[in-house]
Amino acid sequence: MTETPLVHLNQVVLAFSGKPVLKGIELKIFPRDRLVILGQSGGGKSTMLRLILGILKPTAGEIKYKHLRVNRLSRSKLNLLRSRIGMVYQYSALISSLNVRENLALPARELGRKSESEIDTLVEEKLALVGMSGTESKMPSELSGGMRKRVSLARALMMDPELMLFDEPSAGLDPVMSSVIDELIINLTEKTNTTSVIVTHEMDSAFRIATRMAMLWQGAIIQDGSPEEFRSSEDPVVRQFVTGGVEGPMTEQLSDADNT
Amino acid sequence: MADNVRRGRLPFRPSALFAQTDRTAVGSVPLVLMVSFFLGLTMALLTGYQLEKFGAERLIPSLIAIAFTRELGPLITGIVLAARIGAAFTAELGTMQVAEEVEAIEAMGIGPLRFLVAPGLLENIGAMPCLSVCSVIAALIGSCLISWVSLNIVPAFFFDSVLSSLLVNDIVTGFFKAAFFGLVIGLIACFKGLTVQGGAEGVGRATTGSVVIAITSVIGFDSLFNIIVTQYTK
Numbered sequence: 023m024t025e026t027p028l029v030h031l032n033q034v035v036l037a038f039s040g041k042p043v044l045k046g047i048e049l050k051i052f053p054r055d056r057l058v059i060l061g062q063s064g065g066g067k068s069t070m071l072r073l074i075l076g077i078l079k080p081t082a083g084e085i086k087y088k089h090l091r092v093n094r095l096s097r098s099k100l101n102l103l104r105s106r107i108g109m110v111y112q113y114s115a116l117i118s119s120l121n122v123r124e125n126l127a128l129p130a131r132e133l134g135r136k137s138e139s140e141i142d143t144l145v146e147e148k149l150a151l152v153g154m155s156g157t158e159s160k161m162p163s164e165l166s167g168g169m170r171k172r173v174s175l176a177r178a179l180m181m182d183p184e185l186m187l188f189d190e191p192s193a194g195l196d197p198v199m200s201s202v203i204d205e206l207i208i209n210l211t212e213k214t215n216t217t218s219v220i221v222t223h224e225m226d227s228a229f230r231i232a233t234r235m236a237m238l239w240q241g242a243i244i245q246d247g248s249p250e251e252f253r254s255s256e257d258p259v260v261r262q263f264v265t266g267g268v269e270g271p272m273t274e275q276l277s278d279a280d281n282t
Numbered sequence: 283m284a285d286n287v288r289r290g291r292l293p294f295r296p297s298a299l300f301a302q303t304d305r306t307a308v309g310s311v312p313l314v315l316m317v318s319f320f321l322g323l324t325m326a327l328l329t330g331y332q333l334e335k336f337g338a339e340r341l342i343p344s345l346i347a348i349a350f351t352r353e354l355g356p357l358i359t360g361i362v363l364a365a366r367i368g369a370a371f372t373a374e375l376g377t378m379q380v381a382e383e384v385e386a387i388e389a390m391g392i393g394p395l396r397f398l399v400a401p402g403l404l405e406n407i408g409a410m411p412c413l414s415v416c417s418v419i420a421a422l423i424g425s426c427l428i429s430w431v432s433l434n435i436v437p438a439f440f441f442d443s444v445l446s447s448l449l450v451n452d453i454v455t456g457f458f459k460a461a462f463f464g465l466v467i468g469l470i471a472c473f474k475g476l477t478v479q480g481g482a483e484g485v486g487r488a489t490t491g492s493v494v495i496a497i498t499s500v501i502g503f504d505s506l507f508n509i510i511v512t513q514y515t516k
Contacts (some may be wrong), residue, residue, distance in 0.1 A: 075389050104391030115386035132392045
């Protein structure tokens with residue numbers, strides 16, 4: 023493939039207090055990919071998103087965003103890069119002391135040079151995109167989990183990012199709201215030609231959204247391919263994860279851990 | 283921070299600074315006034331009884347004025363501020379840290395310094411001297427009242443003595459100290475808040491830690507300051 027990757031995780035190793043979490047991740051994210059990263063809870067999926075954002079630094083290896091080496095950027099250049107990436111957190115991470123309008127206006131006010139009236143128009147536009155018009159003056163505590171997630175998505179869209187990162191977008195939501203969020207992700211990324219990386223362990227959601235999938239297992243990417251390839255995978259770990267089976271290498275690893 | 287200056291913006295948000303000042307510093311005025319009033323009253327009463335034996339109770343106004351302007355005003359205000367504002371600031375930042383709000387701000391490329399730290403820090407530095415003035419005034423009123431009632435020192439004489447005994451140096455020293463204590467309390471509160479780990483329990487631990495360290499540091503720095511000044515002005 024000759025296309026230049028938007029993000030390249032090149033042999034990334036990450037250890038917390040000497041305990042390795044990622045053991046040589048090799049992953050390229052190409053423009054307009056909707057890449058779903060699968061893996062067990064606590065396996066390092068969200069950590070990969072934090073590495074792309076430069077919030078965590080790898081112990082070894084390199085993270086490249088186009089030609090920029092994320093782990094070597096100065097604070098100001100890193101902030102500039104972050105303004106081109108939108109992140110949606112698992113628990114939304116809306117600023118609880120600010121209302122919906124102020125939450126959305128925050129990145130535009132702090133990073134852009136737009137006037138207040140332009141920001142107001144932009145806030146209304148982005149809220150309409152996620153179907154949350156009319157909630158501008160509500161506080162995050164007055165919103166349900168699904169609504170908070172949609173506002174968080176609108177906030178991530180405020181700076182028209184090239185790359186969107188989603189950390190467990192459907193976690194804690196009912197199946198209907200989960201599908202609504204999935205559809206939103208698909209529609210918005212298609213409409214705006216945005217590349218997105220979605221971390222999840224919910225298979226229905228994953229197959230609905232993904233144009234490409236990667237499976238993280240014991241700190242390494244063990245399969246990277248299309249959703250069809252994942253459905254027909256012969257790899258016992260992937261098969262167990264996709265089918266949600268009780269028997270398989272994942273449960274064996276759990277019982278080994280219990281016995282030690 | 284340097285980025286903001288380069289882009290022609292203040293390294294803090296003025297609206298956040300005023301909101302924070304209104305919420306925390308203005309709200310601390312009644313507590314500072316009350317504590318200082320009673321402390322001034324008690325100090326005048328106790329020293330008055332001792333000085334009365336030597337017929338020196340006329341020294342009370344100058345004693346209270348100098349003690350509160352240079353020393354006790356900033357110190358009492360510092361302790362009240364550490365307990366009230368420092369704790370609130372640490373708890374607020376700590377809760378934001380636990381709820382990933384701080385990380386979300388960082389992830390947007392904003393950086394928590396201008397948005398979260400600068401308003402609180404500047405508010406503390408600005409509020410401390412103002413609250414310290416409130417403290418001195420309340421202490422003088424408290425001590426004046428008790429001096430009038432129990433030591434027969436009339437208010438006119440009291441305030442006359444206060445004015446003649448105070449030097450500009452005392453006032454400037456008190457102001458400088460108060461602002462410095464504000465900086466110390468703010469830095470400790472921010473540091474403890476932004477380094478919270480371990481959920482709600484962590485926020486509780488950090489808040490207690492912030493108050494204890496801030497009060498100890500204020501008293502410690504005050505002693506250090508006095509030692510240096512005494513040595514220097516000998």
